[in-house]
Amino acid sequence: MSDGAAGQDPVTMLATPIGLDFEFTPGVAQSKFLRGLSRGEFLGQRCDTCGKVYVPSRGTCPTDGVPTTEDVLLGNSGTVTTFCVVNVPFAGQSIEIPYICAQILLDGANLSFMGLIQEIPTDQIRMGMRVEAVWVDESELVPSLASVRYFRPNGEPDAAYETYEEYL
Amino acid sequence: MADSEVLHAEHRLEYPYARSTGPVIGAFLTALRDGRFVGATGTDGRVIVPPTEYDPLTGDDVGELVEVGPGGVIESWAWVSEPLRKHPLQTPFAWALVRLDGADTALLHAVAAGGPDELSTGARVTAKFRDEGERIGSMADLESFVLEGGAS
Numbered sequence: 001m002s003d004g005a006a007g008q009d010p011v012t013m014l015a016t017p018i019g020l021d022f023e024f025t026p027g028v029a030q031s032k033f034l035r036g037l038s039r040g041e042f043l044g045q046r047c048d049t050c051g052k053v054y055v056p057s058r059g060t061c062p063t064d065g066v067p068t069t070e071d072v073l074l075g076n077s078g079t080v081t082t083f084c085v086v087n088v089p090f091a092g093q094s095i096e097i098p099y100i101c102a103q104i105l106l107d108g109a110n111l112s113f114m115g116l117i118q119e120i121p122t123d124q125i126r127m128g129m130r131v132e133a134v135w136v137d138e139s140e141l142v143p144s145l146a147s148v149r150y151f152r153p154n155g156e157p158d159a160a161y162e163t164y165e166e167y168l
Numbered sequence: 169m170a171d172s173e174v175l176h177a178e179h180r181l182e183y184p185y186a187r188s189t190g191p192v193i194g195a196f197l198t199a200l201r202d203g204r205f206v207g208a209t210g211t212d213g214r215v216i217v218p219p220t221e222y223d224p225l226t227g228d229d230v231g232e233l234v235e236v237g238p239g240g241v242i243e244s245w246a247w248v249s250e251p252l253r254k255h256p257l258q259t260p261f262a263w264a265l266v267r268l269d270g271a272d273t274a275l276l277h278a279v280a281a282g283g284p285d286e287l288s289t290g291a292r293v294t295a296k297f298r299d300e301g302e303r304i305g306s307m308a309d310l311e312s313f314v315l316e317g318g319a320s
Contacts, residue, residue, distance in 0.1 A: 011197040011201060013188055014197065015306075021180050024176060035171060144177070
């Protein structure tokens with residue numbers, strides 16, 4: 001057999017990406033959250049029955065099964081509940097490793113979401129750390145979490161474990 | 169942006185798999201990159217194209233790789249009047265099972281033709297490879313089959 005024309009090595013690997021292209025429509029509740037992001041705000045919703053505040057809200061309370069109708073504007077700061085330090089490179093990676101990926105419980109919210117932590121050495125991240133969102137410039141705000149560049153320590157003392165233990 | 173406007177976003181979920189080809193598929197793909205076809209010889213002497221690593225009847229290793237094609241015969245076909253974005257051709261075409269000259273099994277690929285009236289089971293086709301610099305060792309190195317004699 002020929003080893004291939006022009007002195008090329010024989011083929012031993014084949015790229016076989018598997019992909020799905022789809023169009024996402026967020027619905028009423030998530031659209032409110034996303035439009036909040038385009039104003040530089042975290043907007044959640046409160047359940048009338050249990051009083052919990054969800055951000056982002058899916059429009060219903062997963063505990064009580066009722067619509068969440070009250071919009072709640074949340075602050076810019078929150079608490080790191082859990083985290084991981086990413087050291088492993090992977091395809092499509094857009095952030096330089098190592099970096100910190102954390103669950104953040106915004107003040108006044110009863111649901112944490114995932115965020116990138118920057119401006120701190122990765123060995124100094126800890127549970128209970130108080131952080132704040134750093135937004136993109138106002139002209140670059142979009143109805144997407146891309147409006148939040150990352151979170152960084154806000155200088156406050158760590159939150160007591162009891163304040164977030166329910167969210168681990 | 170008006171609050172009444174419905175938000176929507178284009179998403180792509182993709183897993184960038186790569187797989188090792190093994191010696192037989194690797195030889196097949198290497199030949200495609202060279203603008204040729206090879207098949208594998210089964211234990212009963214049949215030529216399997218595209219080649220498998222093992223004889224599908226006995227499970228034994230296949231034998232010698234032999235060159236086949238580039239011409240062949242349409243064994244069956246289906247016309248695609250509205251190609252999808254990921255189809256090999258963006259104009260109407262046929263999916264066809266093509267048994268290459270020298271092969272005993274058929275290969276599935278696109279046949280370019282002006283319309284379904286030009287195609288028939290048993291019609292002679294020949295391979296149209298991409299230009300040499302564009303071939304990378306992939307099934308897509310074969311752009312399509314075309315009717316022999318250039319009816320399209």
